[in-house]
Amino acid sequence: MMDDRELHQHLIGQQGSRAALNTPVLVLDLDRLDRNIAAMQAKASEKGVALRPHAKTHKSVDIAQRQIAAGAVGVCCAKIGEAEVMIDGGVAGVLITSPVAAPAAIVRLAKLALRADGLMATVDDPQIARSIDDVLARSDAMLDVVIDVDPGIRRTGVASPEAAVELARTIADCERLRLRGLQFYCGAQQHIEEFPARRTAIEERTQYLRSVVGALCDAGFPPEIVTGSGTGTHAIDLALGTFTELQTGSYVFMDAQYLDCDLDGSGEVPFETSLAVDARVVSANHSALVTIDSGFKSLSTDGGSPRVTRGASPDTVFAFMGDEHGALVGPEIGSRLRSGDLVSLVVPHCDPTVNLYDNYHVVRGETLVDIWPVSARGRAR
Secondary structure, eight states, X not given: OXXXXXXXXXXXXXTTGGGGSOSSEEEEEHHHHHHHHHHHHHXXXXXXXXXXXXXXXXXXXXXXXXXXXTTOOOEXXXXXXXXXXXXHTTOOSEEEOSOOOSHHHHHHHHHHHHHOTTOEEEEOOHXXXXXXXXHHHHHTOOEEEEEEBOOSSSSXXXXXXXXXXXXXXXXXXXXXXXXXXXXXXXXXXXXXXXXXXXXXXXXXXXXXXXXXXXXXXXXXXXXXXXXXXXXXXXXXXXXXXXXXXXXXXXXXXXXXXXXXXXXXXXXXXXXXXOEEEEEEEEEEEETTEEEESOSTTTSOSTTOOOEEEESSOTTOEEEEXXXXXXXXXXXXXXXXXXXXXXXXXXXXXXXXXXXTOSEEEEEETTEEEEEEEOTTTTOOX
16 A cells, blocks of 8 residues: 555655645645744743643644744643654653553653653652652652643542642652642633633633642642643633643644634634645535545544635535545535545644544645654554
8 A cells, every 4th residue: 555655755846736635635734834833932932931732733743843943842742652752753841641540551651751851741649649659760760740630620630729739748758759830721611712701711710720829839839830721721821820831732733623712802813724634526416515535534523524725615514424525515516616626624623633644744835845744643542
């Protein structure tokens, strides 16, 4: 089977070569990507806040390196497998944002701590902290950790300020762990579409976060790092001033979910859509419907439907038609599009869509300029 490089290497540098790509294909606009990276970095730097973008969005060593070159202090990774890939790619300052609890994973974490520059991990359980400490002792490694605080979604994190203090005391008793601060990620609030409602929700949650910080300070564990936030709440969190660093991720791409949100209260979109799936019409035998070669296997389904951005009217409706196919529906679309025609789609949710592909096809304008691997694709453990 031919891989992406065998299919498309010869197109790199050829003017207009985007149109010749085999579809479906994940396309990344390099200039828009770089402008997004610069814009978020500028927002954080202006407030004196560090940026540690979340690499679960892009799973790309190439993109992580561009973020760090622009001023980021490192990247976040959701799983230890992602962290291994980033570190193997030369990325420093990795924070693993999900607790590492399984015995086999703790062994991997200890091995990673021996060779990783600036590695941090999250913990939310005293017994797991002790287990990590025991394994680190056997490998003669040290590890920086932050306490994960539950923002109210009951997924991970300590459930109260008192529990945070208890865990801090446990960490202080561990010879191989160094407590650096805490993590607080309000995932449920990121996609509240109206800015005032999102701001109100985050202001309430920030009051709780401050109570946790206060409890740790009173107990003698003032957090050096308060890390969290996201693309949906970055503007609010920067204004509130509690976080010392942001974990924003999707701003590099801007998917349909975030395009629906007023991110900063201006009513404008502060970042550009840099990611697309290019697809082709494969059948056009009906007046109000054409079929394209992109279905469940090439587009995420958890964030609604993709949107047409090029090749057909923006009000064209997309409908999934199975694993391999989707439908574009609109008045007389079958007479305006023919088999072989190219369309571009804004993805519903960038993170799981990226994980469906082996490579980014990086373009400037209409020209393919590089092919980057989705380095941490499938690293779910």
